[in-house]
Amino acid sequence: MMNSYIFGFFALAYLVVLIWGLMKHKKTASAILLLVVLALIYDNFILAIGSLIGEGSLLESLSYVRFWLHALFTPTLILFSLFVMREAGIHFSKKRWALYGFGGLTLLAILIEYFVELQGLTLGVSESYGVVSYSSSSEASGPPPMILIVVVGLFIAAIALAKEKKWWWMLLGTIVMTVGSAAPITIGSDAITNAFELFLIATLMWTGIHFSNNTTP
Numbered sequence: 080m081m082n083s084y085i086f087g088f089f090a091l092a093y094l095v096v097l098i099w100g101l102m103k104h105k106k107t108a109s110a111i112l113l114l115v116v117l118a119l120i121y122d123n124f125i126l127a128i129g130s131l132i133g134e135g136s137l138l139e140s141l142s143y144v145r146f147w148l149h150a151l152f153t154p155t156l157i158l159f160s161l162f163v164m165r166e167a168g169i170h171f172s173k174k175r176w177a178l179y180g181f182g183g184l185t186l187l188a189i190l191i192e193y194f195v196e197l198q199g200l201t202l203g204v205s206e207s208y209g210v211v212s213y214s215s216s217s218e219a220s221g222p223p224p225m226i227l228i229v230v231v232g233l234f235i236a237a238i239a240l241a242k243e244k245k246w247w248w249m250l251l252g253t254i255v256m257t258v259g260s261a262a263p264i265t266i267g268s269d270a271i272t273n274a275f276e277l278f279l280i281a282t283l284m285w286t287g288i289h290f291s292n293n294t295t296p
Contacts, residue, residue, distance in 0.1 A: 082208040085270045087127035092277055093120045100284050108163035109287030111155050116280060118148035123273065129211040134204045142202055142213035150197055154188035156229050157181050159283065160236035166290040167246070169239050184228055192225040222261075230257055233283075246289070252282030 097116045100109050122145050125138075132138045161181035164172035171177055202213040230253070237250035259275035 082210045082270060083127050083130050086123045086210065086273070089270065089273050089277055090120050090123040090127055093123060093280070096277075096281060096284055100288070103288040104291055106162070106166045106287070106291035108159050108166055109284060109291050111159045111162065112280070112283055112287050114152050114155060115159075116284070118152040119276065119280065121145065121148060126210055126212055130209060132211075134211060138211070139202055139204075139213045143200070146197060146200060146202075146215075150189060150192040150225070154185045154192070154225060154229060156283070157185040157188060157232035159287065160232040163249075163283075163287055163290055164236050164239055166287075167240055167244050169236075169243055172236075172239070181232060184232055188225045188228040191228070192223070195224060240286070244290075246286065248282045249286040252279040255279065 093116050097113060097120065100113050100116065104110055104113070125141050125145055129138055132141075158181060161172055161177060196215070201216045203216040205212055205214050233249070233253045237253045240246040241250045256275045256279035260272050
């Protein structure tokens, strides 16, 4: 039950990030990120109440929505990466090829997630550390391809901002998320990856708000 409370805490934390973003955002990048935050609020909320709902068709249906939101909204972090560079005045990001490239990567990530993860998706009930949820019945072999593509987009923007604008927070968040998710950490909870995700999203929101308020022509 304690782990359910942890996911509930994450849902509330993302709600705070959402309100922060709604109050402060002025440009496209942070607006895009709000969609991702909404999906993460839903994801953590369903995990938090899974043990209360219990095994059955209701929780299974709610869990399918989790997978669809993940597939549709997580790839938009690639577009966030492009637009936050534009708002920061990174020269190459304003080129037409950059728009086509980042837009193409976003579409590619969504299509890969659909054909690899969603098409033929079957969910099975599981209980881990007291959290009841429905997850994919097929075993994952390595990091999802969609996530790898998203990480590439984030790193391109993060390195550009660090190099040209001396803004290190996006790079720090991306590194912490990447290394933390890959490292085998056992703490008696499956929520550790969610903690790294929260740190990443907070640094991205800060980045989006910072450059939406300090746009370089």
